[in-house]
Amino acid sequence: MYFTKELLDKTSRMRKKWEDEVKKAVAKHADLKGDWSTVSSLPINRLYGPEDIKDTNFEEDIGYPGQFPYLRGNQVTGYRGRYWTFRMFSGFGTAKDTNQRWHQLLNAGQTGLSTAFDFPTLMGYDTDDPKARGECGKCGVAIDTLEDFLVLVDGIPMDKITTSMTINPPATALWAMYCAAAEIKGIPLTKIGGTIQNDMLKEFIAQKTLMCPPDPSVKLISDTVEFGTKHVPRWNTISISGYHIREAGSTAVQELAFTLRDGMEYVEDVIRRKGLHVDEFGPRLSFFFNSHIDFFEEIAKMRAARRIWAKAMRDRYKSTDERSWWMRFHTQTAGCSLTAQQPYNNVIRTATEALAAVLGGTQSLHTNSLDEVWCLPSDFAVEIALRTQQVIAEETGVTNTIDPLAGSYFVEALTNEMEEQAWDYIHKIDDMGGMVAAIDRGFPQMELADAAYKYQQQVDSSEKIMVGVNKYVTDEEQEIPLLEIDDALETEQINRLNEVRRKRDGKAAKKSLDDLKNACKKEENVMPYCIEAVKNLCSVQEICDVYREVFGEFRDPAMY
Amino acid sequence: MAKRKLRIMVAKPGLDGHDRGARVLARCFRDAGYETIYTGCHQTPEEIAAAAIQEDIDCVGLSCHSGAHRYLFPQTVKQLRELGGDDIQVIGGGVIPTADFQMLYDAGLKGVFTPGVTLPDIVKWIEENIVPNIRD
Numbered sequence: 078m079y080f081t082k083e084l085l086d087k088t089s090r091m092r093k094k095w096e097d098e099v100k101k102a103v104a105k106h107a108d109l110k111g112d113w114s115t116v117s118s119l120p121i122n123r124l125y126g127p128e129d130i131k132d133t134n135f136e137e138d139i140g141y142p143g144q145f146p147y148l149r150g151n152q153v154t155g156y157r158g159r160y161w162t163f164r165m166f167s168g169f170g171t172a173k174d175t176n177q178r179w180h181q182l183l184n185a186g187q188t189g190l191s192t193a194f195d196f197p198t199l200m201g202y203d204t205d206d207p208k209a210r211g212e213c214g215k216c217g218v219a220i221d222t223l224e225d226f227l228v229l230v231d232g233i234p235m236d237k238i239t240t241s242m243t244i245n246p247p248a249t250a251l252w253a254m255y256c257a258a259a260e261i262k263g264i265p266l267t268k269i270g271g272t273i274q275n276d277m278l279k280e281f282i283a284q285k286t287l288m289c290p291p292d293p294s295v296k297l298i299s300d301t302v303e304f305g306t307k308h309v310p311r312w313n314t315i316s317i318s319g320y321h322i323r324e325a326g327s328t329a330v331q332e333l334a335f336t337l338r339d340g341m342e343y344v345e346d347v348i349r350r351k352g353l354h355v356d357e358f359g360p361r362l363s364f365f366f367n368s369h370i371d372f373f374e375e376i377a378k379m380r381a382a383r384r385i386w387a388k389a390m391r392d393r394y395k396s397t398d399e400r401s402w403w404m405r406f407h408t409q410t411a412g413c414s415l416t417a418q419q420p421y422n423n424v425i426r427t428a429t430e431a432l433a434a435v436l437g438g439t440q441s442l443h444t445n446s447l448d449e450v451w452c453l454p455s456d457f458a459v460e461i462a463l464r465t466q467q468v469i470a471e472e473t474g475v476t477n478t479i480d481p482l483a484g485s486y487f488v489e490a491l492t493n494e495m496e497e498q499a500w501d502y503i504h505k506i507d508d509m510g511g512m513v514a515a516i517d518r519g520f521p522q523m524e525l526a527d528a529a530y531k532y533q534q535q536v537d538s539s540e541k542i543m544v545g546v547n548k549y550v551t552d553e554e555q556e557i558p559l560l561e562i563d564d565a566l567e568t569e570q571i572n573r574l575n576e577v578r579r580k581r582d583g584k585a586a587k588k589s590l591d592d593l594k595n596a597c598k599k600e601e602n603v604m605p606y607c608i609e610a611v612k613n614l615c616s617v618q619e620i621c622d623v624y625r626e627v628f629g630e631f632r633d634p635a636m637y
Numbered sequence: 638m639a640k641r642k643l644r645i646m647v648a649k650p651g652l653d654g655h656d657r658g659a660r661v662l663a664r665c666f667r668d669a670g671y672e673t674i675y676t677g678c679h680q681t682p683e684e685i686a687a688a689a690i691q692e693d694i695d696c697v698g699l700s701c702h703s704g705a706h707r708y709l710f711p712q713t714v715k716q717l718r719e720l721g722g723d724d725i726q727v728i729g730g731g732v733i734p735t736a737d738f739q740m741l742y743d744a745g746l747k748g749v750f751t752p753g754v755t756l757p758d759i760v761k762w763i764e765e766n767i768v769p770n771i772r773d
Contacts (some may be wrong), residue, residue: 211708
């Protein structure tokens with residue numbers, strides 16, 4: 078018990094008195110609106126007090142930083158020893174364009190890299206595939222072969238800076254390129270660090286970057302976990318992502334629950350399929366959350382996430398290594414909270430969301446640029462976004478003390494409630510037979526569809542306010558400079574790809590693809606074969622076509 | 638003669654997986670009483686055009702958030718016209734800069750919708766602008 082019985086008796090009397098006063102005040106002057114809830118429609122009380130957290134057990138539920146249940150953070154020194162990594166997600170046009178942007182960001186004080194690939198790369202198609210027409214370099218950087226990749230990492234100290242790559246179905250191919258590029262630069266695999274997103278479950282649930290069916294998709298992921306554990310020990314082989322689940326319309330609790338249940342699915346698969354002990358790979362699992370506009374809901378979500386993961390690893394998977402209990406996560410502010418109208422307001426939204434992520438204890442952060450509703454960020458906009466993080470870190474004082482909101486009646490009560498609701502979902506999915514089974518029956522997909530539709534209706538009816546959209550609307554359009562991607566890039570990139578195909582050793586390329594195919598059929602780990610294939614200048618699509626041929630193709634079941 | 642129900646197809650051309658808007662719209666059209674078909678992500682313009690004709694669709698709503706609308710939307714109209722779907726109206730939405738509107742209208746799109754348009758606004762527009770085709 079957190080408080081003595083005497084204190085609770087006293088507070089309950091005081092609370093009663095306050096409630097009576099509220100009734101009188103509201104009778105005289107009504108509240109501004111009837112519904113006070115989070116952006117996810119989680120009801121919030123007018124006030125929280127000791128009685129709302131009276132069942133909290135300090136030792137088991139709160140603790141200290143660096144101690145179970147890590148509610149207050151993994152790091153014993155908080156942000157005093159090290160700020161979160163300023164990691165701006167970037168990529169556009171060709172490898173050369175993106176390499177230039179990376180150098181610009183590093184010069185501006187960014188401390189980690191994060192790669193956005195274009196849609197053909199994300200989906201495992203080469204730029205010259207008919208399906209890729211019109212997409213080259215639009216949403217990220219176009220990478221077809223190792224030749225492109227070497228341009229991308231030109232001048233980047235791969236042994237010093239960590240790089241995150243947002244890549245899912247073709248993760249093995251792109252990670253293989255990173256490994257091969259390091260090798261060419263003379264850097265051993267034990268020295269490189271970074272993250273591949275490599276989380277297919279959330280693709281089926283939300284982002285829809287689809288290639289093979291769920292089971293072989295998870296198998297490929299377990300291959301990377303095994304390979305990383307044995308050969309690339311500083312690499313985070315999965316970034317278990319709630320970000321896209323939230324962007325696709327989930328509530329905060331759904332994001333929390335589905336992401337953590339996805340994480341559990343991967344843990345179970347690696348144990349079952351690869352025979353590894355949870356503590357051999359547990360410490361390298363990482364997470365990725367959204368930071369939406371509802372300030373306290375986000376902070377509570379991130380705190381709850383750490384506590385759920387610690388309990389799950391310790392109690393559910395019998396992990397004994399504390400490093401497996403730590404939930405380490407990256408955060409991105411919510412793209413879906415930004416508005417096309419009055420785009421400069423997006424700077425304020427992003428700053429608020431970034432502050433929530435920091436108070437939630439993130440290890441790494443991307444802040445969206447004000448123009449991202451319209452296009453990839455311009456140089457001008459991306460610099461404001463990076464500076465937003467730097468102002469929070471250097472000026473606001475929030476890094477002075479660890480988890481400053483701990484002990485707040487409201488924040489602790491909300492953290493408890495979100496944890497409880499998340500466990501309900503997790504147990505429900507357990508009962509369905511796990512996340513792959515739940516996805517097969519469309520459960521998380523339809524939960525998201527319901528929540529997204531409800532939210533749109535709430536915005537349309539002004540039940541939820543978006544400034545500049547349904548309140549404080551102006552006719553004037555704010556002009557902002559937009560980054561344009563030249564349609565002509567596509568031809569250039571195709572020429573470059575054809576040039577690589579001409580000059581490579583065709584026999585060696587074909588042999589390495591045949592070897593990869595055999596490895597897939599025999600259920601061997603594909604990673605060594607992928608590295609060999611990219612070194613022989615096989616393209617992303619050639620590798621992915623092998624997967625499609627052996628494992629089959631999965632198409633969007635179009636649920637709504 | 639009783640007016641038949643409007644048949645509408647929400648389609649996601651290209652490789653873009655941002656389907657939140659498309660799925661919300663599909664549900665909105667269903668609730669508005671239209672016969673609604675949602676294609677799911679990753680359709681080619683050829684697939685969309687063929688499906689629209691096969692399903693006797695009155696209006697195709699394209700959604701794209703990747704920036705590839707400049708190729709994909711006109712290409713879908715072109716495919717539809719080539720396959721004889723002259724009376725099928727095409728509208729589009731997503732992350733589309735104002736500067737691209739004219740080229741999309743020129744390519745044959747009847748309406749372009751961008752962020753901030755409400756669901757009731759879109760339904761109202763459809764009611765006013767799309768008439769169910771009478772086909773033999």
